[in-house]
Structures are given as structure tokens and as C-alpha cells.
Amino acid sequence: MIELRNVTKRFPSGSGGVHTALRDLTMAVGRGEFVAVVGPTGCGKSTALSLVSGLEPPSMGTVSIGGEPVTGIPDGIGYMFQSDAVMPWRSVVDNVAAGPRYRGATRSAARAEAREWVQRVGLGGFEGYYPHQLSGGMRKRVALAQTLVNAPSILLMDEPFSALDVQTRGLMQDELLRLWSGTEAAVIFVTHDLEEAIALADRVVVMTTGPATVKASFEVALERPRDVEEVRMTPEFLAIYREIWQSLKEEVEKTRGRGVGRVA
Template identity: 80%
Template sequence: MTEDPVIRLRGATKRFRSSSGGVHTAVHDLTMTVGRGEFVAVVGPTGCGKSTTLSLVSGLEAPSEGEAVVNGRPVAGIPDGVGYMFQADAVLPWRTVLDNVATGPRYRGASRKEARERAGDWVRRVGLGGFEDYYPHQLSGGMRKRVAMAQTLVNEPSILLMDEPFSALDVQTRALMQDELLRLWSGTGAAVIFVTHDLEEAICLADRVLVMTAGPATVKAAFPVPLDRPRDVERIRLTTEFLDVYREIWESLREEVEETRQRGTHRVA
């Protein structure tokens, strides 16, 4: 990592107008940094504002107060070099695997031949060689996630934003995709913010885990993950080092989960 962070949120607050005419504060006084080549996972209670954090970095939303800075410049619109992988697949059902992956380079001005060559390379990298002419409905959930990953990485982003991309997968497929992500990200130098509800997933993937408070969210605590790379996510889950980190972070996260549960109980009552 370099000394100057690639991503910086400074005292960022985001408010939305609610359907009832009131104001909902999603995140409040949010300050965080991500360095070049750093993998940061963000965990917190359901609905606390984790996804809003990604929206501020990506330029999809502007902060109501404070600022979002990417590569030393205040965010105004979508910054160059940002790749965004959503929870729902963004594959186009009427296009083949190859043409789905080639869409990004085509939008960025590549010729059809160049775009398809780059797409073919990434289709093979994510383990879908031989499936170039298949359509999304012919693929399993895990295979569609591989297409989505290739769609994102084919543009060689310097910043990778991931919003619970593997949450809909079964446990075995999720572990495979976590290993695949680490393999493809390694050596790219891309800064990653990975939002997840799964603390195990966060620890397996990240260099640092940020715990968010119950909404409106701010950063409660940051925990380094002292696990060597490269990582095999199934093996490291069984190590003493992993369990020690898990217990430490869970103690912080548990308080916020309980706070959110209590608020929900009071509203129902």
C-alpha cells in the first residue's frame, strides 16, 4: 500500500427523504480510508448503511455533509477505474457469456475484435472456458457469478466495490468464489471494499475488517487481519489465528447487532 489512500471518506453523512416526508440518515460522520492494494471488508447490522458507503465512494450518491475523495479528488460522478459488483447479477439475459463480458470494453471504446479477445481471456481466467456461447439461463448460480466477476475485472479496475456479491450462493459455491476472487485480485494492486453480513467471509478475504455501528452507521472499530497470503479460505477457517480474530471482532459486532434487534423489538411493541 502507498501512504496516500486511494479512497477516503471524511466526516461523510448521507440523508434521504423518506416516503412519509421525513428524513432518514443512512450514515453519519463516516471516516475511513483504503490504501492501494488493500482489501477492506465492511460488516455491520442489517440496514445500518453499509451499501450507502459504497454508493458514496462510487459517486452514485453524493454526501449530504463531509466528502468522498478518490485518488486525491473529490468524487463528482463515477470516478475512473471503479468496478462495482452487486448482490444481484448484472448479466444481460439476451447475450452470451462472451458478449456479456465484452460489453464493458465496448462501452469504453474498444473495437469489437479487441473487446471479444479481452473478454475471452477473462472468461477463461474465471474458469468458464468452453461456455463462451452459453446464455445466462443455461448457467448455474455460481457460473453466473463467475460471469459477473469477469464483467467487472475485464476493465482492470483500480478500485473494486463489492456489495454482498456471494450472499445468494450455497456454502460450498461461496467458498469456491471467495478463493477465486482472491486469486484474481492478487497482484492487481486494486483497492477493494467488500460489504458482507458474513463475518467469516470478511476475515477470510480482508486485510482489515471495519465494524459499523447500528444505523445511522459510522465506523465503530477497525481490526487488522494478521493471516498470511495467499489464503485457502476453507483451511484458514480452522486455524487458531482465524478463531482468535473472529472472537475479537464478534465481540464488537455483537453489540451492534443486539442494538438493532432491540430497536426492532421496540418498534413492534
């Protein structure tokens, strides 16, 4: 479904030179597969999402979706950012209806579809509210509905829940798994939280310190459906965590040696 082959991405640096964010990165994601990507801060994980989405072209190598090279923003892409993309001047239902309207649906059809998704993300009764009237977790639910109402075949998520408190984050993780299940959407989920990566994903990809490439890929052999809070307490989860952390820890320590101290 998604393939990055021998991809390198360079950007102009502030000093007039060139910064290499990714180098010779190869990664594939199958239809219906949920892949979480972890790695040190600044290693280029978000850049990889930009390449898949078509927002940035690779400097070298190829990015393809369904066997076709990505030359612009492909159809069927859903993208959730760390910051909310809700429009403050629109109500909840009109925020969610924006995607169907853009695709050509009539106003009444778009709002009917949006109301259904507002219900599905647990915001029934808040259709007429505006973003400033909602909590952070509720705005994330709106953003999730905005994304999924378009029935994306590929879902790109860039630390979408990182700003939430622990309890709300757990609820949103469960909500995401419930709504994604059975859609056959391929997911790339970037996170700085290894526990979150394991609880959600079928596979966890560890990236090296920048310029990044794939260091290792780990299958997450935990049964679905999952309750993300309960699965964290199982011996199987802890065993997978220890295995992946051994690989990730080396890259984190390299980054700390450069003066950066957070996993991302």
C-alpha cells in the same frame, strides 16, 4: 486511494421526514488493500459504497479518490452487486466484452479480451452460453469477469456471493482472491458474514447500528495467499473472529432491540 471524511448521508423518508443513513463517517482504504465492512442490517454499508461510486453525493463531508473529490462516477470503478448484472440477451463472451466495447475497443479486440477472462474465471467452453443456461455460481463468475476485464483500480462489492450455496461461495471467494492478487486494486467488500470478511480481507471495519459510523477497525494478520476453507480452521482465525465478534455483537443486539435480527 479512497477516503470518506466526516460523511453524513440523508434521504427523504416515506413519511415526509428525513432518514439519516450515515453520520460523521470517516474511513480510508489504501491502494491494494482489501477492506471488508460488516455491521447490523440496515446500518448504511451499501450507502457508503454508493458514495464512493459517485452514484450518490454525500449530504455533508467529503468523498475522495486519489485525493480528488468524487463529483460523478469516477474512472476505474468496478462494482459487483448482490444481484447479477449480466444481460440475459447476450452470450457469456459478449457480456464480458461489453465493458471493453464501451471503452472503445473494436469488437474483435473486445471479444479476444473477454475470452481470456472467461478462461481465467473457469468458464472455458461456455463462451457461447446464455445466462439462463448457467448455474448461479457460473453467473457470478461471468459477473466477476465483467468487472475485472476493465482492470478497475477500485473494486466495490456489495454482498456479491450471499445468494450462493456454501460450497459455491467458498469457490468464488478463492477465485476472487486469486484474481485480485497482484492487481493493486483497492477493495471494499460489504458482507453480512463475519467469517467471509475475515477470510478475505486485510482489514475488517465494524460499523455501528444506523445511522452508521465506523465503530472499530481490525487488522487481519493472516498470511497470503489464503485458502478460505483451510484458513477458517486455524487458531489465528478463531482468535480474530472472537475479537471482532465482541465489537460487532453489541451493535447486533442494539438492532435486535429495534426489531431487526440479521447481521448484514
